[in-house]
Amino acid sequence: MAKVQFNDVSFSYGDKKIIQNLSLEVNDGEIMGVIGPSGCGKTTLIRLLCGFIKPETGSIFIGETCVFDAKKRINIPPERRNIGVVFQDYAVWPHLTVLENVKYPLKKKRMDKKQMQEIAMNALKQVQMETYANHLPSQLSGGQQQRVAIARALVSSKELIVLDEPITNLDLKLRQEMLKEIREIQKTIGTTIVYISHDQEASLELCDRLAIMDQQGNIRQLGNDYDIVMKPKDRYIFEFVGISNFVDVVAKEDGVYINAQNGLVKLDDKSVLENPTKAYQLAFRPMDAVFDNESPIKGKVVTETFLGNITNYFIQLGDKQIRLQQSALDVMKYGKAKEGQEVGLKFVRKFYYEKEEA
Ligand SMILES: Nc1ncnc2c1ncn2[C@@H]1O[C@H](COP(=O)(O)OP(=O)(O)OP(=O)(O)O)[C@@H](O)[C@H]1O
Numbered sequence: 603m604a605k606v607q608f609n610d611v612s613f614s615y616g617d618k619k620i621i622q623n624l625s626l627e628v629n630d631g632e633i634m635g636v637i638g639p640s641g642c643g644k645t646t647l648i649r650l651l652c653g654f655i656k657p658e659t660g661s662i663f664i665g666e667t668c669v670f671d672a673k674k675r676i677n678i679p680p681e682r683r684n685i686g687v688v689f690q691d692y693a694v695w696p697h698l699t700v701l702e703n704v705k706y707p708l709k710k711k712r713m714d715k716k717q718m719q720e721i722a723m724n725a726l727k728q729v730q731m732e733t734y735a736n737h738l739p740s741q742l743s744g745g746q747q748q749r750v751a752i753a754r755a756l757v758s759s760k761e762l763i764v765l766d767e768p769i770t771n772l773d774l775k776l777r778q779e780m781l782k783e784i785r786e787i788q789k790t791i792g793t794t795i796v797y798i799s800h801d802q803e804a805s806l807e808l809c810d811r812l813a814i815m816d817q818q819g820n821i822r823q824l825g826n827d828y829d830i831v832m833k834p835k836d837r838y839i840f841e842f843v844g845i846s847n848f849v850d851v852v853a854k855e856d857g858v859y860i861n862a863q864n865g866l867v868k869l870d871d872k873s874v875l876e877n878p879t880k881a882y883q884l885a886f887r888p889m890d891a892v893f894d895n896e897s898p899i900k901g902k903v904v905t906e907t908f909l910g911n912i913t914n915y916f917i918q919l920g921d922k923q924i925r926l927q928q929s930a931l932d933v934m935k936y937g938k939a940k941e942g943q944e945v946g947l948k949f950v951r952k953f954y955y956e957k958e959e960a
């Protein structure tokens with residue numbers, strides 16, 4: 603197990619700044635998710651960690667070892683950083699069998715053949731791919747190839763594994779299976795895992811903590827699933843993490859008003875917006891608004907769609923259509939609504955953010 607530390611790391615491709623003064627600490631034995639929009643610098647961060655590219659400033663530690671320091675001119679080469687990596691693009695060598703792929707990193711570590719075979723087969727067992735040892739990658743599904751790549755990462759390092767999740771390759775079910783396996787591996791070996799992903803929901807489930815990056819290559823919020831979901835730091839995080847509704851509100855001296863189907867209605871809370879001269883919006887998730895006939899905030903159901911485990915509604919609220927979702931439990935608790943029906947709405951959880959210029 604090894605902790606990982608980025609201190610004040612910056613990197614540019616040419617004159618394009620990708621990462622700027624980034625600091626991040628991953629604890630020993632932790633699964634740290636790094637998520638963010640495409641092109642924000644996730645893979646760049648991994649390449650810096652692995653030593654394929656060199657930061658302009660700062661330092662990087664793996665465990666107690668300083669693998670890079672710009673000032674002290676330390677730069678340990680990739681092969682000595684002891685990281686198991688699963689790359690985003692080319693997970694496995696196409697011309698080598700599954701077993702040969704997994705053995706590959708061991709060949710550099712002078713080891714007798716029998717021992718190499720044992721270690722490689724053991725890693726394949728851990729990802730449930732031992733029966734495919736003599737297959738070529740082209741004979742495997744994308745998800746199976748990914749498992750082989752994980753087995754190869756496992757033999758490279760028991761300390762630190764970095765996974766740059768492929769965007770394609772894995773369908774939802776396989777991805778979920780993979781995540782379960784990663785969790786199992788982490789539990790049995792205790793490896794520190796840095797997990798790059800595009801799937802916020804799955805990452806929230808898998809990771810101990812998440813670092814959410816923005817398009818400028820900064821970490822906007824670092825926290826566990828509770829922090830990210832219940833205390834999103836700003837509008838960017840709120841929007842990034844799930845389906846979001848935004849409705850204009852008007853701040854008056856006596857409170858906050860919402861633009862509902864029946865005109866401006868005062869929200870039943872005492873929250874005062876920070877700067878009443880600015881335009882604000884109320885933000886809430888589809889599950890965080892419920893039907894309540896007593897509520898003065900009225901909307902009109904535009905569509906109602908039953909999706910099996912949830913019911914999805916689009917509801918007209920002033921000049922906006924909002925999305926509301928009911929779980930089976932919500933249906934029992936608050937009742938269903940029909941298309942065209944007027945409904946009262948209550949917000950069980952809500953946030954206020956400054957309105958963004960269109
Ligand atoms: N070799 C390179 N030369 C120049 N620019 C590059 C190079 N590699 C990446 N970039 C640029 O650096 C930025 C960050 O790329 P990076 O691959 O780190 O993004 P990412 O967050 O991994 O995206 P994705 O989610 O699509 O994998 C992008 O704007 C990209 O175009």
Ligand SMILES: [Mg+2]
Pocket residue numbers: 644645646690766
């Ligand atoms: Mg990438």
